[in-house]
Amino acid sequence: MQIARRLLCCLLFAPLLPAQLPPPQDSRNIYIPDTDTHFRPIPFWRHASHGTRAQWEERRQFLRGQILSAAGLDPLPEKTPLHAQVFGRIARDGYSIEKVLLETWPGFYLGGNLYRPSGKSGRFPGILRAHGHWIHGRLEDTDLCSNPGFGISMARQGYVVFAYDMVGYNDTRQTPHEFGAPREYLWGFGPLGLQLWDSMRAVDFLQSLPDVDPEQIGMTGASGGGTQTFTLSAVDDRVKVCAPVNMVSAIMQGGSSCENAPNLRVDTYNVEIAAMMAPRPMILVSSPWDQSRNTMTEESVVIRGIYSLFARRDNLDAVQIEAQHNYNRASREAVYRFFGKHFGKKPAEIMTSEQPFTAEKVEDMLALHEKKLPANALDYDGLFAEWREMARRQSEQTRDLAALRRRLSYALAAEMPSKPVREIDGEKIVIGRGGRKDRVPGLWHAGKGSPLLLVHPDGAAAAQKTKFAQAALAEGRPLLLIDAFQTGSAVALRDRSNRFFLTFNKSDDANRVQDILTALAFLREESQEKIELRGLGKAGVWCLFAAAVADPAWKLTLAAELAGFHGTDEDFLRQFFVPDIQRAGGLEAAMRVTAGIRQ
Numbered sequence: 001m002q003i004a005r006r007l008l009c010c011l012l013f014a015p016l017l018p019a020q021l022p023p024p025q026d027s028r029n030i031y032i033p034d035t036d037t038h039f040r041p042i043p044f045w046r047h048a049s050h051g052t053r054a055q056w057e058e059r060r061q062f063l064r065g066q067i068l069s070a071a072g073l074d075p076l077p078e079k080t081p082l083h084a085q086v087f088g089r090i091a092r093d094g095y096s097i098e099k100v101l102l103e104t105w106p107g108f109y110l111g112g113n114l115y116r117p118s119g120k121s122g123r124f125p126g127i128l129r130a131h132g133h134w135i136h137g138r139l140e141d142t143d144l145c146s147n148p149g150f151g152i153s154m155a156r157q158g159y160v161v162f163a164y165d166m167v168g169y170n171d172t173r174q175t176p177h178e179f180g181a182p183r184e185y186l187w188g189f190g191p192l193g194l195q196l197w198d199s200m201r202a203v204d205f206l207q208s209l210p211d212v213d214p215e216q217i218g219m220t221g222a223s224g225g226g227t228q229t230f231t232l233s234a235v236d237d238r239v240k241v242c243a244p245v246n247m248v249s250a251i252m253q254g255g256s257s258c259e260n261a262p263n264l265r266v267d268t269y270n271v272e273i274a275a276m277m278a279p280r281p282m283i284l285v286s287s288p289w290d291q292s293r294n295t296m297t298e299e300s301v302v303i304r305g306i307y308s309l310f311a312r313r314d315n316l317d318a319v320q321i322e323a324q325h326n327y328n329r330a331s332r333e334a335v336y337r338f339f340g341k342h343f344g345k346k347p348a349e350i351m352t353s354e355q356p357f358t359a360e361k362v363e364d365m366l367a368l369h370e371k372k373l374p375a376n377a378l379d380y381d382g383l384f385a386e387w388r389e390m391a392r393r394q395s396e397q398t399r400d401l402a403a404l405r406r407r408l409s410y411a412l413a414a415e416m417p418s419k420p421v422r423e424i425d426g427e428k429i430v431i432g433r434g435g436r437k438d439r440v441p442g443l444w445h446a447g448k449g450s451p452l453l454l455v456h457p458d459g460a461a462a463a464q465k466t467k468f469a470q471a472a473l474a475e476g477r478p479l480l481l482i483d484a485f486q487t488g489s490a491v492a493l494r495d496r497s498n499r500f501f502l503t504f505n506k507s508d509d510a511n512r513v514q515d516i517l518t519a520l521a522f523l524r525e526e527s528q529e530k531i532e533l534r535g536l537g538k539a540g541v542w543c544l545f546a547a548a549v550a551d552p553a554w555k556l557t558l559a560a561e562l563a564g565f566h567g568t569d570e571d572f573l574r575q576f577f578v579p580d581i582q583r584a585g586g587l588e589a590a591m592r593v594t595a596g597i598r599q
Helices: 002-013 052-070 147-156 182-186 191-208 224-235 270-275 295-309 329-342 380-397 401-412 460-464 467-475 508-526 539-549 569-575 586-593
Strands: 085-092 095-105 108-117 124-130 160-164 212-222 239-245 282-286 316-320 420-425 428-433 440-445 452-455 479-482 531-535 556-560
Touching: 052 224, 052 270, 052 295, 052 401, 095 147, 095 191, 108 147, 108 191, 124 147, 124 191, 124 224, 147 160, 147 329, 160 191, 182 569, 191 212, 191 224, 212 224, 212 329, 224 239, 224 270, 239 329, 270 295, 282 295, 282 329, 295 316, 380 586, 401 508, 401 539, 401 586, 420 508, 428 508, 440 460, 440 508, 452 467, 452 508, 452 539, 460 467, 460 479, 467 479, 479 508, 508 531, 508 539, 531 539, 539 556, 539 586
Parallel strands: 124 160, 124 212, 212 239, 239 282, 282 316, 452 479, 452 531, 531 556
Antiparallel strands: 085 095, 095 108, 108 160, 420 428, 428 440, 440 479
16 A cells, blocks of 8 residues: 555656756746646655655745745734624524624724534634635625535534635725735735735634634635635644635636735645645545536545655545535535544534524624724725835844845745756857756856856847956856846747736746846856856846845855846836835845845
């Protein structure tokens, strides 16, 4: 059995063999993944060098950082007092319902309902209930999805359930549900991050309740609520058991901006994110009629391979319910059974067949029905301003340059190539990252002494005409000139029209930084001398950020013309557009990290 498991894992996650030569076309212009791409298993060990479980742990830690960066939560904001308001108790047979209003961020309020057992004492498991994109949000009550039915039924079984809003729904209305534009992208400000933060604070709230066991926290949700469920579970280990419903899919990644922040799925997809739950118990509930239709034969098999690394295959379950996109009674009953098993409920306590319930009137469940938001509540502009101020403050207070470098690296989705590939024909050269299928053309002049990488915004041919290139040639120094992404001979068609293009694909400027790093890796293989990196015109900004995230062991000197670039939002929007870059510290962080190597 162990041999079979290992063989299955190898088949699912076989590492990609690096190409010996760069490809004839740059894959970044050809392979443009989006929400409806059919993704294949990611070879998680291609960046690691240890045993498979250790490799996955390394990959999981990396992905956690990527998710938090994309959500604008790197570093995490300060957890301020929730000022929890719990009121309007409705007492029913076997359970009660209360209204809840939490201040998850100073001036931002999250609404919800608390379902509690009655007639029982002790501390109970606490369950987060995230709703999807149904019209009535957490109060949706139909045959296909009854959120109140879930809360009532779970409370009857001895759980405390907190059903809370997505942003823009019900009581949580200080922002629309869909929001975000290029300026917001610079700061990592969007519905995914705001909702993820709300979910973290919702865990804090549940753990603070006297009738909740803080070590027994579960979470579930369907559709967009399923995305919230596996995303929170991926980054917050306090979630001990989870049940994402109708959303863990290799063929559709989510259709809302609350599921598609820029940078979120660069080089990954939902199945890998969901697998980060391992080895904690998880059940995948699917439908044969929506994006989860392959769960039983594809997605669950991939995820079970990860659970096998921990010898915890039995902690993953999967069921398919014959219904449209749903969280219907049959789906809920599957979750009741799974939660009951893993939260240690006795068989008699588990509701294998849901009992009749009556949902309360909507107006009796809303925390802000006929009420105003608290006086300190922020509007959209005020909230965005506070988010930016928080980001600036956190960057200014960070003294660890390695932490700043890490944050910038995530924003740029930068990779330090260990074995760049190359093809040389006289002075012409093409380099790339092994296995990545990118292509960076240029001009290469071998020589002796300190190598110079010279980057011009118009490419290698323009760079060769400059006084810097001519001086290096006269001195016989090694000289590399490149056509960074979409410059010089590398200009090519690239379809950027998909609404969530930046969720899966790096911006042109981020790719230019990557090409500079790839070129530096090539020079490091060629020479152990100190490398001079020089950026001309607006390419100076590319080189500055490349130097900021480069391996400090590469021994660089940097000469970067900033050409009037002062690091304002307008500068980044016009000259160096990279999502999350301002949240990561922007120009000021890059200048601090490179202070010791700038000429």
